[in-house]
Amino acid sequence: MDLLKVAHDAVASARKLGxxxxxxxxxxxxxxxxxxxxxxxxxxSEATTFGLSLELFVExxxxxxxxxxxxxxxxxxxxxxxxxxxxxxxxDPFRALPDPRLYAGQSTLDLELEDPSYEGxxxxxxxxxxxxxxxxxxxxxxxxxxxxxxxxxDSQIEGCRVHSNGFEGRSRQTAFWISAEVSLQDxxxxxxxxxxxxxxxxxxxxxxxxxxxxIAAERALGRIGSQKAPSGTMPIVVDGRVAGRLVRLLMxxxxxxxxxxxxxxxxGKVGATLASACLSLTDxxxxxxxxxxRRYDSEGIAAKRMPVIEAGVLRSLYVDCYYARKxxxxxxxxxxxxxxxxxxxxxAGALLADAGRGLFVTGFLGGNxxxxxxxxxxxxxxFLIEDGxxxxxxxxxxISGNHLQLWPRLVAVGNDPYRWSSLQSPTMLFDGVxxxxx
Numbered sequence: 001m002d003l004l005k006v007a008h009d010a011v012a013s014a015r016k017l018g019x020x021x022x023x024x025x026x027x028x029x030x031x032x033x034x035x036x037x038x039x040x041x042x043x044x045s046e047a048t049t050f051g052l053s054l055e056l057f058v059e060x061x062x063x064x065x066x067x068x069x070x071x072x073x074x075x076x077x078x079x080x081x082x083x084x085x086x087x088x089x090x091x092d093p094f095r096a097l098p099d100p101r102l103y104a105g106q107s108t109l110d111l112e113l114e115d116p117s118y119e120g121x122x123x124x125x126x127x128x129x130x131x132x133x134x135x136x137x138x139x140x141x142x143x144x145x146x147x148x149x150x151x152x153x154d155s156q157i158e159g160c161r162v163h164s165n166g167f168e169g170r171s172r173q174t175a176f177w178i179s180a181e182v183s184l185q186d187x188x189x190x191x192x193x194x195x196x197x198x199x200x201x202x203x204x205x206x207x208x209x210x211x212x213x214x215i216a217a218e219r220a221l222g223r224i225g226s227q228k229a230p231s232g233t234m235p236i237v238v239d240g241r242v243a244g245r246l247v248r249l250l251m252x253x254x255x256x257x258x259x260x261x262x263x264x265x266x267x268g269k270v271g272a273t274l275a276s277a278c279l280s281l282t283d284x285x286x287x288x289x290x291x292x293x294r295r296y297d298s299e300g301i302a303a304k305r306m307p308v309i310e311a312g313v314l315r316s317l318y319v320d321c322y323y324a325r326k327x328x329x330x331x332x333x334x335x336x337x338x339x340x341x342x343x344x345x346x347x348a349g350a351l352l353a354d355a356g357r358g359l360f361v362t363g364f365l366g367g368n369x370x371x372x373x374x375x376x377x378x379x380x381x382x383f384l385i386e387d388g389x390x391x392x393x394x395x396x397x398x399i400s401g402n403h404l405q406l407w408p409r410l411v412a413v414g415n416d417p418y419r420w421s422s423l424q425s426p427t428m429l430f431d432g433v434x435x436x437x438x
Contacts, residue, residue, distance in 0.1 A: 001050065003028060004170055006070055007162040010052060010079065015164060017083040021097050022164045023055040023300070026070075033153035034123075036130035042149075044123070054079075055097075058086040062095035094325040098299050102321075102331065103167045106295050106302040112288045113173035115202040118156055121176075126152045129209040133180045136213030141220060144184040146191060150213065151179045167300040175291070176203050180216035184224065192223030194363075198420045201289040219362070222383070226393040228438040229384055235358035235411070236399065236433045237351050237385065240418040243425040245364050245378075247281065247339070250274075250403055253371040254308070256323025256331075265374035265404060266314060275312040275407030280342030282307050283316075283333070292338040292422030301333055308339075312408075339423040344413045348427040351414055353388035359397070359435055360385050367398070374403040398436040406430065 007024040014022040028050050035043040052075070053066040063086040067078050133150040141148075154176045161169045179197035186192055196216040200206045238246060253264035266274065285294050285303035294303050299321055307315045316332055324331035352360060360383045367378030377400040384391035414427035 001028070001070065003158060004160040004162070004168075006052060007160045010054060010075065011162050011164050013076065013079050014054060014056060014083060017080055019056050019058050019083055019086075019164075021057040023097060023161070023167075024052065024163075025054075025159060025161045026050075026052045027157065027159040030156045031153070032123075032126070032155070033151060034126040034130050036127070036134050036150045036152075038147055038149075039134070041127060041130075054082065056082060056086045057095060057097065058083055060091040060093065060095075061086050061089040062092050063089060094322055096321070096325075097163050097165050098167075098301060098321045098331070100166045102299075102301045103163075103296070104302060105304070106169070107286050109286055110288070111286065111290070111293045111295065113171065113201055113293060114156075115174045115176070115204075117203060118154070118174045121154060121203065126154075129178060132209040133178060133213035136210035137180050137182050137217040138213075140214045140217035141182055141184055144221070144224070145182065145217070146185050147183045148213070148217075149181045150209075151177070152209075153177045153179075161296075161300060163300055167296075169296050169300060171295065174201060176200055176206055178206060178209050178212045180213045182213075182217045182220040184220045186224050186226075188225075190226075192220055192226060194219035194223060199291065200420070201291065205289065222362075223381070223393055223395070226381065226395040228396050229359070229394040229435075230438050231436045233432055233434050235355040235385070235429065235431050236361055236435065237348070237355050237358065238361045238428045238430070239363075239382070240348070240414060240416055240425050240427045242361065242363055243428050244339075244418065244421055244423040246406075246428070247341070247423060247425055249369040249376060250407065251308075251318075251336070252369065253374075254317045256317070256319035256327065258371055259317065259319070260323050260326050263372045265370075265372060266317070269314050270317060272314060273312050273408075274309060274314045274404070276410040277311040278342075278344065278410045278413050279309055279312050279407060280307075281309040282340050282342075283336055283338070284340045285337035287338050287340075290338040290422065292336065294337055297333045297335065297337075299331075299334055301331065303333070303337060306332060337422065341413065341417065341423075341425055343415045343417060343426055345415055346412065347416055348414055351412055351427055351429045352385055352390065354412065355385050355429055356388055358385045359383075359394070359399075359433075360390060361399070369403070376400060376403060376406075394437065396437075400434050400436065406433065409433065
């Protein structure tokens with residue numbers, strides 16, 4: 001199926017039916033997965049989905065519609081109904097396609113988003129990888145292992161986007177993931193669990209399945225004997241693997257929607273200091289093989305490097321064209337791509353030594369963060385830091401505070417970005433964080 005032709009034909013048909021402007025996105029998404037549990041295949045899935053979504057601008061009114069039936073006769077009826085439905089909606093003067101000038105400058109760099117070896121990955125090999133991860137986890141966990149669940153999944157996605165005011169884009173991408181979850185028997189009767197998951201655009205960039213299983217089991221073994229620790233205000237070191245959770249919470253109020261609806265604690269703070277000088281964060285959409293890489297965003301705006309925070313100072317926000325018109329500001333981009341943090345000079349061990357005594361956070365368990373006020377309260381687990389080294393495991397604890405007070409307390413960032421995410425966060429050291437425990 002020629003997805004680009006599907007998108008072009010849908011735009012032309014909707015225009016003939018009376019739409020002033022149209023944006024059409026067609027796609028094919030193939031997802032394959034193998035779940036392995038306790039020595040045998042638990043689930044095998046494979047699905048290929050075709051679809052078409054349209055943004056319709058009809059007589060000052062706006063609608064988003066979608067269908068998975070791409071047969072010509074079905075599309076004709078679908079488009080006629082969609083345009084007719086849009087006509088009965090309330091007008092919205094702020095809805096329009098982007099200014100075509102925003103499409104200009106799209107990168108021609110080869111982003112290497114599609115692994116040419118994708119079709120060579122067989123069902124047999126997927127099952128072998130899942131079994132290898134499980135066997136490695138069991139070897140590492142030994143007699144304490146109660147259960148191991150592993151997974152191997154991959155996807156191949158092709159998408160085309162066409163606008164009636166001149167934009168055309170096409171992308172193809174692959175992704176591969178290996179995961180493992182391990183449950184152990186604790187002497188006190190509890191069953192600590194831990195996991196590991198790694199993903200990449202190319203199969204060859206992944207670690208081995210044995211490594212994923214081993215790491216998951218090692219983390220689970222580290223949870224044995226976990227208890228609450230005393231409450232207090234103390235330094236915390238946040239593992240780079242989970243530090244991205246804090247960064248995402250900081251970024252949650254940086255959208256145009258949050259700003260326009262007065263639900264953002266960063267409202268009016270562009271150009272102001274939001275964090276310590278240790279924090280720099282850049283949106284980098286053009287990283288080859290990046291999990292968030294793209295040539296254009298979901299509105300067709302050409303992807304460009306965008307500083308978000310520079311040495312603690314807020315520089316940019318995520319404002320799409322709709323909310324830019326409402327706010328009276330220039331649009332930037334609707335959502336993040338790859339987020340790259342500025343790095344420090346020390347590794348995690350050195351940051352633990354700098355903390356002296358405190359809490360090493362290796363996982364977040366629930367909690368909440370208020371994008372309007374900045375208040376947060378997050379469940380955490382990890383280890384005590386004693387004399388600058390990892391001590392006994394702790395759990396059922398909580399950190400709380402306000403983002404506007406937390407991020408100025410960022411003392412240092414590590415030199416160890418977590419590679420297996422579109423947000424490559426390093427280890428972070430904060431001082432004076434409120435910790436609740438025993």
